[in-house]
Amino acid sequence: MGSKEPKKNRLPKLNPNKKVVVGLLTVGIVAGITISIYSSKSMLNTHTSSPKGMQKVTHTAVAPVQPKVEINPLDGKPEAPSPDKSEMDIATAKNAENQARDSLRKFDFAGANATLQPFADKYNFINNAKGLADLQYDASLMSNINGDGDEPATPEGTVNIVKGLHDPEDVLIGFLTMNQDEREKVVASFDSLDPVPSQKQLTVVDKSIESGSMLKEIKLSLPDTKMVYKIKFVLDGQAYDGYVMQNADDSLQLYGIFDPTGKASGFTVGQWRQMRENLQNGKGVLDGIDVNTPTNTQPDASGSSQQTSSAENQTSTNNTNTIHP
Numbered sequence: 001m002g003s004k005e006p007k008k009n010r011l012p013k014l015n016p017n018k019k020v021v022v023g024l025l026t027v028g029i030v031a032g033i034t035i036s037i038y039s040s041k042s043m044l045n046t047h048t049s050s051p052k053g054m055q056k057v058t059h060t061a062v063a064p065v066q067p068k069v070e071i072n073p074l075d076g077k078p079e080a081p082s083p084d085k086s087e088m089d090i091a092t093a094k095n096a097e098n099q100a101r102d103s104l105r106k107f108d109f110a111g112a113n114a115t116l117q118p119f120a121d122k123y124n125f126i127n128n129a130k131g132l133a134d135l136q137y138d139a140s141l142m143s144n145i146n147g148d149g150d151e152p153a154t155p156e157g158t159v160n161i162v163k164g165l166h167d168p169e170d171v172l173i174g175f176l177t178m179n180q181d182e183r184e185k186v187v188a189s190f191d192s193l194d195p196v197p198s199q200k201q202l203t204v205v206d207k208s209i210e211s212g213s214m215l216k217e218i219k220l221s222l223p224d225t226k227m228v229y230k231i232k233f234v235l236d237g238q239a240y241d242g243y244v245m246q247n248a249d250d251s252l253q254l255y256g257i258f259d260p261t262g263k264a265s266g267f268t269v270g271q272w273r274q275m276r277e278n279l280q281n282g283k284g285v286l287d288g289i290d291v292n293t294p295t296n297t298q299p300d301a302s303g304s305s306q307q308t309s310s311a312e313n314q315t316s317t318n319n320t321n322t323i324h325p
Contacts, residue, residue: 081124081126082124085121085122085123085124086122086123086124087123087124087126087127087128087129088119088123088124088125088127088128088129088132089128090128092119092123092129093128093129093131093132096115096116096119096129096132097131097132097135099115099116100112100115100116100132100135100136100139101135101169101204103115103139104135104138104139104142104169104170104173105173105201105202105203105204106200106201106202107146107173107176107177107197107200107202108200109139109140109142109143109145109146110139110143112135112136112139113136113139113140113143116132116135116136116139117136119132120132120136131167134166134167134170135167135170137166138165138166138167138170138174139170141161141164141165142161142165142170142173142174142177144157144158144161145158145161145174145177145178146177155179155181155182158178158179158182159178159182159185159186161174162174162175162178162186163186163251163253164251165252166252167252168207168229168231168244168246168252169204169207169231169244171244171252171253171254172202172231172233172242172244172254172257173202174186175187175254175257176195176196176197176202176235180194180196180272181276183269184269184270184272184273186253186254187253187254187255187256187269188222188245188253188254188255188256189255189256189269190268190269190270190273191256191258191268191269191270192254192255192256192257192258192268192269193240193256193257193258193259193264193266193267193268193269194257194266194267194268194269194271194272195235195236195238195240195257195264195266197235197236198236199236201235202233202234202235203233203234203235204231204232204233205232205233205234205239206230206231206232207229207230207231207232208229208230209227209228209229209230210228210229210230210243214228214230214243215228218243218245218255222245224247224248225245225246225247225248226245226246226247226248226250227245227246228243228244228245228246228255229243229244229245229246230242230243231243231244238259238261238263238264239259239260239261240257240258240259240260240264241257241258241259241260242254242256242257242258243255243256243257243258256269267289271289274288274289275289
């Protein structure tokens with residue numbers, strides 16, 4: 001009598017606004033039972049749906065190999081790449097990315113989702129289109145910051161959302177979307193400027209991987225930093241440089257926003273924090289605040305501030321690997 005193939009368990013539907021845990025279970029029947037359980041990280045804290053350190057179970061009666069499980073970035077449902085979907089070519093993937101980023105840079109997160117969904121219905125977001133999965137994931141999360149999702153995120157939820165974003169540019173946009181009171185919880189440098197957009201339009205001028213003096217300074221104070229992304233952008237007519245770090249666990253964090261022109265107005269994250277503390281302690285709002293501190297400052301290795309000259313800015317710019325916006 002022929003043996004029947006074991007039935008595959010149905011994968012449960014998961015809520016995109018909650019943690020998603022994907023278990024990969026391989027059972028080999030040997031003298032004793034060896035169980036290897038692989039759990040993916042939380043969707044808010046990981047950049048890949050593939051578990052690390054996987055072990056192989058070798059035996060003559062091995063169960064059939066299951067297809068690799070991927071995470072649908074829109075609804076959080078575990079699924080294998082669909083054989084009914086095509087693989088995206090580079091031109092189509094770039095077109096989809098440009099459309100999605102156009103919406104994201106206007107802080108229209110629901111619009112970015114709507115743009116990417118037809119592509120997700122037709123194509124697997126793998127290989128050339130792998131970055132689209134990150135954009136769709138981020139847009140789905142950030143929709144909750146401004147109330148475009150099922151329910152607006154709480155201040156604590158907003159902090160967790162921004163900490164869990166997968167794309168460096170989205171980390172910058174997420175920071176700019178937050179209330180100022182919460183921003184100090186997601187930025188590494190309190191010397192960072194704290195601009196509040198008056199118009200919903202961020203223009204990215206250039207993106208690169210920093211390899212100059214700024215990288216060295218960041219790694220001196222934060223040695224576990226693996227990589228630093230530099231994003232040159234314009235907001236409300238003012239030019240800024242944003243730096244996003246890739247940490248040892250591959251999570252992303254905004255290091256800070258700085259003014260290369262010396263023309264930006266406003267206070268730093270640290271100054272706003274000091275002003276809030278002054279109010280709580282019954283002091284004058286500007287007590288201890290040096291309003292004459294130039295805004296085109298970048299932190300040195302000790303964490304203090306130093307004004308960056310145009311020559312130093314030029315040196316830093318020359319030590320980058322350009323990524324097209």
